[in-house]
Amino acid sequence: MPSVFSFASPALHCLPAAMGTTLALHSPLAPTSHHFSSSFSLRNGRRLLRNVSIQSYIWTSKLQAQPGLLSDGFSLKERATSSGVAVKCAQEKAAATVSRPAFTQEEFEAFLVNLQSSICDEAATADGSGKMFGFDKWQRGADPSNGYGITRVLEGGDLLEKAAANVSIVRGSLSEARAKAMSARGRGVEAGASYFAGALSLVFHPRNPYVPTFRSDIRYFVVEGSQGWFGGGADLTPCYLFEEDARSFHAFYKSICDKYSPSLYEESKAACDAYFYIPARKEHRGTGGIFFDDLETFQKDSDQTANGGASEEPDTDAVFAFVRDVAQGFMPSYLPLANRRRTIAHGEAERQWQLLRRGRYLEFNLLYDRGVKFGLDGGRxxxxxxxxxxxxxxxxxxxxxxxxxxxxxVKILQNPRSWT
Amino acid sequence: MPSVFSFASPALHCLPAAMGTTLALHSPLAPTSHHFSSSFSLRNGRRLLRNVSIQSYIWTSKLQAQPGLLSDGFSLKERATSSGVAVKCAQEKAAATVSRPAFTQEEFEAFLVNLQSSICDEAATADGSGKMFGFDKWQRGADPSNGYGITRVLEGGDLLEKAAANVSIVRGSLSEARAKAMSARGRGVEAGASYFAGALSLVFHPRNPYVPTFRSDIRYFVVEGSQGWFGGGADLTPCYLFEEDARSFHAFYKSICDKYSPSLYEESKAACDAYFYIPARKEHRGTGGIFFDDLETFQKDSDQTANGGASEEPDTDAVFAFVRDVAQGFMPSYLPLANRRRTIAHGEAERQWQLLRRGRYLEFNLLYDRGVKFGLDGGRxxxxxxxxxxxxxxxxxxxxxxxxxxxxxVKILQNPRSWT
Structure with a gap:
């Protein structure tokens, strides 16, 4: 029954759909070991638990998987030996025995770190200049338990004039200000409550003015005593409009959204336009994409649409599956169009326009972006x-x-359009 | 008794001291007429009213002064015909008859516009490239009574890679948010109250990395039913430290402050260091200067120190005299040191450092500056x-x-020093 899947990261995001499964092994194996235990846990996705016996997951760690150390009723049967990138396992016990939450903070953290690693490899390869992403790991303050970040930057590339892929892991107690801000957003949280925040975020500033800037992130936030929520998204900021690029980019994320909820794309597209808006300029920042926040569950209706069956599992699982799909789509959504435009010749006038448009990009970040404000509050x-x-x-x-x-x-930025 | 003074703007700031007077004619003449009446009012300064018979004031308007139309017990006796830049007048009536406030909003406005004009002329001359400051006048919304701005920019000069001198005049009703922000700062103001805000602000970004960036402003704010207050300051942001420049700049403003209050310089210097600080960088933005806000009156002690006599006049006058001295000092405080450094040869490494330091400049503006936040709230x-x-x-x-x-x-920016 078990079979092995080996796959490169560009195809990874397609796997759940192709297999008709969402069951996932979230490997806690990360490039460095001291933040993670070496034990495994195999978590259920949603809906398809009873019909799934095979699952695989990528990792890039140097650690070795330990067969047989799975928790929650699953076990690892075999491990592929080729390249160390795939595992296979079989479901041996009813999924209903899996307890909440269906994944741990540590597993989400490992997912972020692993994905960051594969994205950097792929982006450096696509860049082609021979420049690599640095690996800058830093701690939040003196106490390692407060979290850390891994900042990876490539500067001066051929395709990528500057590209950054950051992981940020924060553990701490909610400050008065943050608790207040969250309560204002409908979260009944109290100052002093401990929380976890984990995020992966990308910004790619291309060199050629005809290639759009790409920004994306996923994030998970959980406060002690309440259910966690996800946020994230991906969007394009072009200096020159290629309608085809905007359409293919939106279609890409729409197809992911549609797997989970019929209204998810439209809502996320509208939220993206609304969020990346510079009121003082009366301009949206780019041609958009998707943006979501405070995502805990999908609607019951959409659950059924997506899976056609009743759920006994917490909806956070479904949201995590969605977030994972989105994150694994970052590179496949961007690289094809970047490659289409990177060789178009341009002059000094186009470069000047690009530099001016980048000013808008920065204005948004420093004046309006919630992530920046959050980060500045004790961040690096x-x-x-x-x-x-x-x-x-x-x-x-x-x-x-x-x-x-x-x-x-500019006209398009002032009047966002439907791209699908 | 009357005599005529003609003077160029570099000397203007010295005049009150040289003459031993603070009596001033605030010309309501401005480059455009539709915001001002053509009537004059001659206001008293403080302290020296009884001993002063002569006063002069610069203007650059194309409008003609109308002798004899002075209010409040003063009259205009003569008007210099040469160059249209100086007037003379005589005090004919006891100053005690002058009513509060000792200057009007319109007069402050005229002061700003006139000074802007002379500063732009002087800066363009110093720049020497032949590039001029544009003149961009804009309205706040459809109703002219809501105020306006005059934005004047020189780009691509020899000394000044980019220089801006802005006047902003705002008349309106306090929004909930602004009233709240002001109340939090100790002002018992209510939403809906009408207010006036007038400001002149300068930013000079020099081309040569050895010439510091110069920023300065003055502003007057008054809410219906309460006394107005002044703010302002001037500071240097070097990319390379010349101790001599920092010292002469600070000494310049110290000598102005010392005329008005013995503690004024130290307080304003400390406030400047505190205000232009980037907490996330643990860096002050530059080598400072002076910064003041919420200035309504000086201490009684300092009043006496400055003038040696009792006052019958509102202290706002003294503060306005101080603000005027500061504003008229902008160019004399900066140009000599800019001229000292502008010809030092530099290479690409110094230019790169300059571009990076300019990043800090912008980060402060967009992340922390109160003026930017105020401006974005309905500004241009x-x-x-x-x-x-x-x-x-x-x-x-x-x-x-x-x-x-x-x-x-960087070391200096992390540990502000005393420069006097």
Whole structure:
């Protein structure tokens, strides 16, 4: 019955759909061991538990998997020996015995770190300059239990003038201000409560003005005594509009959303337009994508649409499956269009326009972005400002010539369009 | 008795001291007429009213002064015909008859606009490239009575890679948020109260990395039913430290402060260091200068120190005299040191360092500056973002070489020093 799957990361996001499964082994194996135990736990996805006997998951750790150390009623039967990137396992016990929460903070953390690693490898390969992502691991303060970050940056590449992939893991007690801000958003949380926040975020600033800037992230937040929630998204910020790029990018994420809830894409698309908006400029930042926050569960209706059956499992699982799909889609959603545009010749005027548009990018980040505000509250400034473009220009009151490609872009940014 | 003074703006700030007077004619003449009446009012300064018979004031308007139309017991006796820049007048009636407030909003406004004009002329001359400051006048919304701005920018100069001198005049009703923010700062103001805010602000981004960036402003704020208050300041943001420059700059403003209050300089210097601070970087933005806010009156002690006599006049007058001295000092405090450093040769490494330091400048503006937040609330973004440097770079986690001039600067920014 068991079979082995080996796959490279570009195809990884397609696997659950192709297999018709969402059962996942979340490997706690990470590039460094001291944050993780070496024990395994195999968690259920949602809905398809009873019909699934095989599951695989990528890892890149140097640690070795230990067959037989699975918890919660699953066991690891075999481990692929080739390349160390795939495992196989069989479901041996009713999934209903799996207890909440269906995944641990440590497993989410491992997912982030592993994905960061494979994304950096893939992005450096695509860049092709020979430049690599650095690996800068830092701690939050003196106490390692407060969390850490891994900031990975490639600067001066051919495709990527600057690219950053950051993991951030925060454990702490909610400050008065944060508790208040969360309560204002409908979370009944209290100052002093312990919390966990884990995130992976990417910003790719391409060199060629015809290649759009790419930003994406996923994040998980849980406060002691309440259910956790997810956030994330992915969006494009072009300097020049290629309708085809905007359409393919949106279609990509729509197909992921549609697997989970019929309204999910429309809501996330609208939220993205609403979030990445500069009121003072009356401009949206880019051509959008998806953006979601405070995601704990999907609607009952959409659950059934997605799976056609009743659920006995916590909905957080479904949301995690969605978030995982989104995150594993980051590179496949972006690289094809980046490769399409990277060789278009441009002159100094297009470069200038790019530098000016990057100014808008930064304005949004520093004036409005909630993540930046959150990060500045005790965070590490270099890991926040790493999202800044490498070179930015501001000129006074620049207005593109009517009818120009520059004017066309601005018009779209002022009036977001449906792309699907 | 009357005599005529003609003076160029560099000397203007010295006049009250040189003359031993603070009596001032605030010309309501402005480059455009529709915001001002053509009537005059001559206001008293403080303390020296009885001994002063002569006063002069600069203007640059194309409007003609109308002799004889003075209010409040003063009259305009003569008007200089040469160049249209100086007037003379005589005190004809006891100053005690002058009613509060000792100057009007319109007069403050005229002061701002006139000073802006002379500063732009002087800065363009110093720049020497032939580039001029534009003149961009805009309204706050459809109703002209809500105020306006005059944004003046020089880009691509020889000394000044980008320089902006902005006047902003706001008339409106306090929003809930602003009233709350002000109340939190100890002002018992209520939402809906009408207010006036007038400001002149300068930002000079020099081309040569050895010339510091210069920022300065003055502002007056008054809410219906309460006394107005002043704010302002001037400070330097160098990329390379020249101790002599920091010392002469601080000494310049200390000498102005000392005329008004013995503690004024120390307080304003400390406030400047405290305000221009980036907590996330643990760095002060520059080598400081002075910064003051909520200034309504000086201490009684300092009043006597400054003038040696009792006062019958409102202290707002003294504060306005101080603010005027500060504002008229902007160019004389900066130009000499800019001229000292502008010809020092530099290479690409110094330019790169300058672009990185400009990143800090912008981070402060967008993350922390109260003026930016105030401006964004209904303001005009181009007139706020005009303070942005023309070209800025961000690199990940740059640390200057120990012992280098770059490291020397950072050390000073982390530990503000006394410069007087």
């Amino acid at each position: 400034i270099e890991s926040i400002m790493v999202s800044a473009p490498p070179l930015v220009a501001w000129k006074y009151d620049v207005a593109p010539e009517p009818g120009s490609r520059e004017a066309e872009l | 973004i181009e007139s706020i973002m005009v303070s942005a440097p023309p070209l800025v770079a961000w690199k990940y986690d740059v640390a200057p070489e120990p012992g280098s001039r770059e490291a020397e600067l």
